[in-house]
Amino acid sequence: MQFDHVLTKFCERKLYPNQPEYLNSISALYISTIGLINLLRYYQDSKSISLIYWCIICNGATSFAFHWTGWYIMRLFDEFTMIIPLWIGTHKILYDLEYSKYILGIHTIYNISLLVLDIFPWFEDIFPIAFAIELFCVIPLYYQVL
Secondary structure, rough: OOOEEHHHHHHHHHHOOOOOHHHHHHHHHHHHHHHHHHHHHOOOHHHHHHHHHHHHHHHHHHHHHHHHHOOHHHHHHHHEEEEEEEEHHHHHHHHHHOOOOOHHHHHHHHHHHHHHHHOOHHHHOOOOHHHHHHHHHHHHHHHHHH
């Protein structure tokens, strides 16, 4: 697949395949803004947190590019910048809550698998489910931290 292959199986592009997704593109810029505001606010608190905010800033920018162009390579940038901060943040929480090294290992293997499988076009339909599974796992961790 070429880097600039246009994907049309998602969001507004299903309805209008030859134009940018205006709503998704604009909302992606909001994501970058939130990341930048929080980076400036919490920069000195933790290097892990600042890395996560940098990823969120990058995610907003690449998500904008993806929804504007529909290019395959921008999809990868968009999705990688969603996986990596979730992986780092969740891993830090699991570590701080003293989960076993086996849970940390399974969590790492899962995220590496997401990154590797994400390059394949057939994984495009599975990615949202696989990513949502990890997002839902954050909910019980949130309550444990509280």
